Amino acid sequence: MLETGPNLRIRTAQLADVPALNGLIELSVRGLQAGDYTPRQIEGALGTALGLDTQLIADATYFVAFPAEQAHRLVACGGWSPRRTLFGSDGGSGRNGSLLDPLTDAARIRAIFVHPDWARRGLGSLILQHCESEAGRAGFRRFEMGSTLTGVPLYRLRGYVELERVNVPLPNGEILPVIRMTKSVADLQPGN
Numbered sequence: 001m002l003e004t005g006p007n008l009r010i011r012t013a014q015l016a017d018v019p020a021l022n023g024l025i026e027l028s029v030r031g032l033q034a035g036d037y038t039p040r041q042i043e044g045a046l047g048t049a050l051g052l053d054t055q056l057i058a059d060a061t062y063f064v065a066f067p068a069e070q071a072h073r074l075v076a077c078g079g080w081s082p083r084r085t086l087f088g089s090d091g092g093s094g095r096n097g098s099l100l101d102p103l104t105d106a107a108r109i110r111a112i113f114v115h116p117d118w119a120r121r122g123l124g125s126l127i128l129q130h131c132e133s134e135a136g137r138a139g140f141r142r143f144e145m146g147s148t149l150t151g152v153p154l155y156r157l158r159g160y161v162e163l164e165r166v167n168v169p170l171p172n173g174e175i176l177p178v179i180r181m182t183k184s185v186a187d188l189q190p191g192n
Contacts, residue, residue, distance in 0.1 A: 007068055008075075009065070010126070015057055021077055024113060025050070025113045031115075037150075040174050043172060044176070045176045049087065049170065050148070052090065053081075053085065053092075053111060055085075063077065063130055064076070076118060080108060080132070080143070081108040082102070082135075084100060084108075086108055086146045087108075087110065102138060103139070143182065143183045145181050146166065147178065147179045148179075160182060162179050162181055163182055
């Protein structure tokens with residue numbers, strides 16, 4: 001468990017956290033992404049393009065943040081992956097579980113979500129920094145993600161650059177715009 005200051009802690013997510021994580025992710029998507037996506041896009045994306053990938057929990061690369069005195073209250077989550085899948089939940093399409101090579105490939109930053117009541121307090125940055133640090137310990141020097149439109153401003157501030165826009169088809173016929181972004185250790189500056 002990582003102590004992030006007097007009020008917050010980060011720990012590795014466990015399978016027992018899945019129900020709470022699913023609830024947190026749904027609240028986050030519905031509460032924070034409504035300004036960037038339509039209700040139909042959100043409905044189609046939950047549980048497919050946006051949601052929990054339990055492979056990250058199995059790989060011990062998914063993390064939860066919680067108030068120090070309330071270990072049961074998950075307020076943010078996110079992870080990184082040494083696998084090829086760029087984004088999406090267990091129910092998403094286009095999954096590829098093959099392992100990446102840290103010498104040539106970018107670690108995948110995955111599924112960062114913050115509870116709406118805890119938004120704008122630096123939790124997204126905190127989880128992101130933790131994920132980058134852990135992926136770096138595993139030998140990765142580059143990071144890549146599929147960001148929602150809502151997340152792009154944060155990731156730009158943290159040194160990520162946009163590579164391309166990906167239009168993800170959803171099961172309900174809608175399209176979800178996702179921005180593929182990247183960052184390398186060479187791009188890291190103090191404070192990033």
